[in-house]
Amino acid sequence: MDGSRTPQPICAQEALDLLNCVTESPLDQEKCLRLLHSLHECVQSKKVKKFTLAEQNKERVDSMSKKDG
Template sequence: MGSSLNQQQAVCGKESIDLLNCVAQSPFDQEKCLSLLQTLRQCVINKKVKKFSLAEETREQADSSGKKQT
């Protein structure tokens, strides 16, 4: 069961979530967030990520394109 979860997890997903949660925290810890940003950047470089998108956006685009074709 754990392997199927790993396959569905977004590339650099953990790093992205960690950075977003850091930015949302109060009080804001800029040094911690910069460190997390560098970690995310390194992951993006290592995994050769070209672009991020949200799964909900992809589904909405597919739904709207399907409606237009009907």
């Protein structure tokens, strides 16, 4: 097994598919709705409570370290 591979965040592919769907023009609402349901099923099965972006996590860690220092 290749140890250099970064694990993919939970439901990342489903979220990415939905985001890319809403950028399409014209908007295919039926396709996006199917992808929304797919994402919802994934987060329900994995018991996801909240998503954050990597940049948000970095800012939070940086602000916490400044308070401690």
